[in-house]
Amino acid sequence: MQDVESLLNRHVRQMQPYAPIAPLEVLAERLHLPREAIVKLDANENPYGVSPRVWEAIRNADLHIYPDPDQTRLREAIARYIGVPAAHILCGAGADEVIDLIGRAFLQPGDALLDLPPTFGMYRWEADVCGARYVDVPRRPDFSIDVETVIAVARRERPKLLFITNPNNPDGSTIEDDALRELLQLPVLVVLDEAYIDFSAQPSRARWVMEHENLVVLRTFSKLAGMAGLRVGYGVFPLKVVRHLWKIKQPYTPNVAGSAAAIAALEDADFLRQSVQRLVAERQRLTHVLAELGWLEPLPSSANFVLCRVRLPRPIPGFEGLPAGRQLKLALERYGVLVRWFDKDGLRDCIRISVGRPEHTACLRDALVAIAASL
Ligand SMILES: Cc1ncc(COP(=O)(O)O)c(C=O)c1O
Structure with missing residues (x-):
């Protein structure tokens, strides 16, 4: 028998796995801490969770029946919420599934995907899954987009897709209208990922899709509605694109519980508004x-997280020789506080902290003060 691995697609054999966040139980066990003692600020989840109406909807959902493959009620509810006709909307198991659908629909081995790192890692993963060429134009040190270089690289490399995250993950910066309009002139499909737009003062560009044939806007219930575990996200697409995506989408995502939950979440607008207001206030x-400590430099953010440069006066005992951000991440873990560190260019001296409840900020501050005292 031939080695079975040799039968795999070469690009799948060669690709790096995506590095997702470990589940809470696993982290608690690794840190020898009870689950309740962990302050989880590493995955931009919404600590206010879901509205009581969402629980009610899940309790009453017909879980023994397959979901509506046309997502009729869910798409209508979203259409009312964002002010775009339902025909433009397609939902998936998280925005992640929608990213995957776009990749599968547009990219063949050899095609190019243009990315603007540092940013969300799923776009690069998608390029790898499809065997596509990953082309990147790094953001400037202040995380703004170098529009001129993006245009020059796009002309040279002829990518089919350009991913723009707005607000960007991990820093929370936003793109202005003029820059976006300029990038929309390119002969590419621009995928504007608005996973965090609800926490921004900037309005969503979902309605722009009706004027731009080459714009897709992604949204999710994970952050706004505290539904990361239920996996519901969607894309707002030009009609010419969405009709093809329906053909390649598996029929039964999102599932019945997720769909019922998402509809109920949108019906409880007060809950969503309050949750966003609390997180925006807590972000401030x-x-x-963080700034008060004197050795951390938080960046202004329009999302539910804050990226922070770490300027340690001395290495943290026990972690000498590691990048500053990694030292602090590991030191915070000892106090049960989880934050995100990225082993990526431009980010090794940074940590990203999700905005939690006020009591989470208090735990984080106590841990940081204790760490500073140990230096
Ligand atoms: C920019 C961005 N887009 C999409 C997602 C994934 O969203 P979902 O949970 O809907 O798959 C995330 C998750 O962290 C994200 O940061």
Whole structure:
């Protein structure tokens, strides 16, 4: 028998796996801490969770029946919420599934995907899954987009897809209208990922899709509605694109519980508004707390997380020789506080902290003060 691995697609054999966040139980066990003692600020989840109406909807959902493959009620509810006709909307098991659908629909081995790192890692993963060429134009040190270079590289490399995250993950910066309009002139499909737009003062560009044939806007219930575990996201597409995506989408995502939950979440607008207001207020408090320490430089953010440069006066005992961000991430873990560190260019001296509840900020501050005292 031939080695079975040799039968795999070469690009799949060669690709790096995506590095997702470990589940809470696994982290608690690794840190020898009870689950309740962990302050989880590493995955931009919404600590206010779901509205009571969502629980009610899940309780009443017909879980023994397959979901509506046309997502009729869910798409209508979203259409009312974002002010775009339902025909433009397609939902998936998280925005992640929608990214995967776009990749599968547009990319063949050899095609190019243009990315603007540092940013969300799923776009690169998608390029790898499809055997596509991954072309990148790194953001400037302040994380703004170098529009001129993007245009020059796009002309040279002829990518089919350009991913723009707005607000960007991991820093929370946004793209202005003029820059976006300029990039929309390119002969590419621009995928604008608005996973965090609800926390920004900037309005969504979902309605722009009706004027731009080459724009897709992605949204998710994970952050806004506290539904990361239920996996519901969607894309707003030009009609010419969406009709092809329906053909390649598996029929039964999102599932019945997720769909019912998402509809109920949108019906409880007060809950969503309150959750966003609390997180935006806490983002400001968190930024202030971090800046006050004197050795952390939080960046202004329009999302539910804050990226922070770490300027340690001395190495943290026990972690000498590691990048500053990694030292702090590991030191915080000892206090049960989880934050995100990225082993990526431009980010090794940074940590990303999700905005939690006020009591989470207090735990984080206590841990940081204790760490500073140990230096
Ligand atoms: C920019 C961005 N897009 C999409 C997602 C994934 O969203 P979902 O949970 O809907 O798959 C994330 C998750 O962290 C993200 O940061």
